[in-house]
Amino acid sequence: MAEATHHEDGQHSNTVRLLGFEITVEGGIYTVVFGGLAILTVIEVLSAEYLKEAIHNAPEAAATLQAIKAILLLGIAIIKSCLVIWFYMHLRDEKRVLAVVLLLPLLIASLSIMYLLAIPPIGYGV
Amino acid sequence: MAELTANQLGAAAHDDNGHLSEEEKNENLKLGVWLYLASEIVIFSIMIVGYIILRINEPAVVEQAHEQLGVGLVTANTFVLLASSFFMVMGLRAMQGGNRAGMLRWIGLTAVGGTVFLIGQYIEYSELAHLGIILGYTDSQWSTLGMRFYAPTFFHGAHVFVGVIWALEVLRRGAKGRYDHNPIGIEMFGLYWHFVDVVWIMLFTLIYLV
Numbered sequence: 001m002a003e004a005t006h007h008e009d010g011q012h013s014n015t016v017r018l019l020g021f022e023i024t025v026e027g028g029i030y031t032v033v034f035g036g037l038a039i040l041t042v043i044e045v046l047s048a049e050y051l052k053e054a055i056h057n058a059p060e061a062a063a064t065l066q067a068i069k070a071i072l073l074l075g076i077a078i079i080k081s082c083l084v085i086w087f088y089m090h091l092r093d094e095k096r097v098l099a100v101v102l103l104l105p106l107l108i109a110s111l112s113i114m115y116l117l118a119i120p121p122i123g124y125g126v
Numbered sequence: 127m128a129e130l131t132a133n134q135l136g137a138a139a140h141d142d143n144g145h146l147s148e149e150e151k152n153e154n155l156k157l158g159v160w161l162y163l164a165s166e167i168v169i170f171s172i173m174i175v176g177y178i179i180l181r182i183n184e185p186a187v188v189e190q191a192h193e194q195l196g197v198g199l200v201t202a203n204t205f206v207l208l209a210s211s212f213f214m215v216m217g218l219r220a221m222q223g224g225n226r227a228g229m230l231r232w233i234g235l236t237a238v239g240g241t242v243f244l245i246g247q248y249i250e251y252s253e254l255a256h257l258g259i260i261l262g263y264t265d266s267q268w269s270t271l272g273m274r275f276y277a278p279t280f281f282h283g284a285h286v287f288v289g290v291i292w293a294l295e296v297l298r299r300g301a302k303g304r305y306d307h308n309p310i311g312i313e314m315f316g317l318y319w320h321f322v323d324v325v326w327i328m329l330f331t332l333i334y335l336v
Contacts, residue, residue, distance in 0.1 A: 034212040048335040070336050077331035081324045088215045088320045098160050105164040109171035116175050
């Protein structure tokens with residue numbers, strides 16, 4: 001989607017190719033990513049406020065709307081996290097083993113969370 | 127053949143005295159930081175699941191807390207932390223380009239961003255205490271929320287505090303030219319700081335918005 005080229009002197013380029021357009025901005029890809037993070041955060045907060053109001057106005061559809069809200073907002077948060085990890089933490093330039101180092105505990109933690117959410121009496125359904 | 131391969135590998139990784147090359151040392155340091163961050167994922171996950179269980183089982187308490195608090199201050203704080211992550215990566219970029227003054231400026235801004243975030247968190251905690259949302263058990267409706275809210279957010283705030291101290295140390299060393307030829311120290315701090323940012327992105331959504 002977005003990529004930055006390098007100057008001859010090895011510094012990161014200020015020119016970024018984004019969705020077929022070339023954008024030149026101080027900071028290059030890092031500035032574009034920051035802009036993306038800011039826009040996604042605004043969308044996230046506005047969506048949360050809008051859906052909170054919708055749930056308040058339509059209590060009969062509250063469960064469905066709450067599920068939509070959770071999935072939408074967590075989806076945006078995961079996209080934001082991936083942007084930071086991929087571009088700011090430079091995972092795109094690193095060895096694959098670092099991705100495994102990151103993903104393995106995420107997988108283990110996710111399985112643990114699902115287990116804790118499933119067992120009564122502390123988990124879901126009490 | 128096997129001996130030849132071992133020799134070739136040794137030549138690539140070590141100098142004549144058997145010491146690791148600078149590139150190898152940098153790779154090892156980065157792997158160490160990533161492994162440390164992986165362990166942090168597990169710790170934060172435990173705190174997050176404690177909150178999720180409360181969110182599912184006692185939605186009314188959380189929704190009332192959301193109503194009382196609003197999202198204005200915490201959204202502003204989120205923007206501050208996102209901006210500090212941007213400053214951080216720009217500082218590394220400046221140093222990689224040989225611009226020490228630029229690096230000092232950007233990392234300085236990173237430290238300022240972290241400090242502003244902590245001040246915002248202090249203001250938020252003061253407002254929460256005023257509402258009666260505290261750590262200990264009380265007879266109020268908030269008694270189940272206190273620990274589940276404060277544990278992940280305070281633990282994260284403690285990471286921001288450590289990050290600010292680390293940023294100041296990077297500034298001190300950077301001013302002496304420590305990173306002029308090898309900016310790995312800045313890169314390691316950057317990994318930590320961006321991880322703290324990622325954790326906040328998830329906490330902000332889970333605790334304040336969902």
